[in-house]
Amino acid sequence: VHDKRNVKDTLNSILVFSGRKRKKPKHLCLDKGYDFKDIEALIKRRNIRPHIRKKGEKPLIGKYKGKPKRWVIERTNSWHNRFRAILIRWERKAENYLASL
Structure with a gap:
């Protein structure tokens, strides 16, 4: 089963701890395996900004310092x-x- 099918269940299972201020995730970083229009729309409907690498996009070599x-x-x-x-x-x-x- 491709991970694409589990995105909705994963987003539903994110715990938001109660306290003085509830914090929901604002950003979601995903790899090229999640580069689908329906996944991006699902994430945006939840007011989360998706950061999804596009298929065919060149790797970011030298952009970040340190080891991954x-x-x-x-x-x-x-x-x-x-x-x-x-x-x-x-x-x-x-x-x-x-x-x-």
């Missing part, structure tokens, strides 16, 4: 892939396994 940031889940998955011994217990002794945690 990775999403938290991507970093976590990468960490799990590097430390497979935690996922599958290869150690024979429990103290060796616990030391790796």
Whole structure:
């Protein structure tokens, strides 16, 4: 299933915490996979400004300083892939396994 089909459900699931001032998201940054007119219209109807990379648009090389940031889940998955011994217990002794945690 393409992520395009889940945009509406994702926008509906955004939590707005109650407090003195409720803050709704004002901007939404998406990649080229979401470059569709209906997605852009859906986001605009919710008074959110879409920032969607267009298909065929050249990458912004040299426009930003520093390394691109990775999403938290991507970093976590990468960490799990590097430390497979935690996922599958290869150690024979429990103290060796616990030391790796």
